[in-house]
Amino acid sequence: MFTRSAIKPGEDRKAGWLELFYDLAVVAALGVxxxxxxxxxxFETAYFSLLxxxxxxxxxxxxxxxxxxxxxDGIIYRILLLLxxxxxxxxxxxxxxxxxxxxxxxxxxxxxVFLTIG
Numbered sequence: 001m002f003t004r005s006a007i008k009p010g011e012d013r014k015a016g017w018l019e020l021f022y023d024l025a026v027v028a029a030l031g032v033x034x035x036x037x038x039x040x041x042x043f044e045t046a047y048f049s050l051l052x053x054x055x056x057x058x059x060x061x062x063x064x065x066x067x068x069x070x071x072x073d074g075i076i077y078r079i080l081l082l083l084x085x086x087x088x089x090x091x092x093x094x095x096x097x098x099x100x101x102x103x104x105x106x107x108x109x110x111x112x113v114f115l116t117i118g
Contacts, residue, residue, distance in 0.1 A: 016073075018078055018081060018082075019067065021085075022063070022081055022084075022085055023060075025085040025088060025089060026056060026059075026060045026085075026088060028089070028092075029056050029088045029089050029091070029092035030053060030056055030057070030092070032089075032092040032093060032095070033049050033052040033053050033056065033092045033095045034049065034053070036048070036049055036095040037049040037095075045095070048095050048103065049095055052091060052092060052094075052095045052106070052110075055091070055110055055113075056088055056091065056092065059084070059088060059113055059114065059117065060088075062117050063081075063084065063117055066117070080116045081116075083112075083116055084113050084116040084117070086109075087109040087110065087112045087113035087116070088113055090105070090106065090109040091106045091109045091110045091113065093106075094106025094107075094109070
C-alpha cells in the first residue's frame with residue numbers, strides 16, 4: 001500500500017526514476033501545449049494553451065509538494081502517478097486544433113488528473 005519513509009531533518013532524499021520520468025512527462029506536456037499555440041496563433045488557442053499550462057503547472061506543483069513533504073511510496077502511489085501522467089499528456093494533446101481529442105476530452109482528463117493528486 002502506502003509507505004512513508006522516515007527522513008530526518010536536514011537529510012537529503014534522492015529522487016527516484018518515477019519522479020524523474022514524471023517531471024519529463026510534465027515538461028513534454030508543457031511543450032505540446034505551447035506548440036499548439038505556435039502552430040495556430042489565435043485568441044482561442046492562446047486562451048486554451050494558457051489554461052492548460054496553468055492547470056498542468058499547478059498539478060505538477062501540488063504533486064511535487066505532497067511527495068516531498070510526506071515522502072510517499074508504494075505500488076498504489078506509483079499507479080496513481082502513472083495514471084496522472086497519462087491524464088496530463090492527454091490534456092496537453094487536446095489543446096491543439098487538429099488533434100484527435102477535442103477540448104471536452106481534455107477537460108475530462110484534467111478532472112481525472114485533479115482526482116489523483118492526493
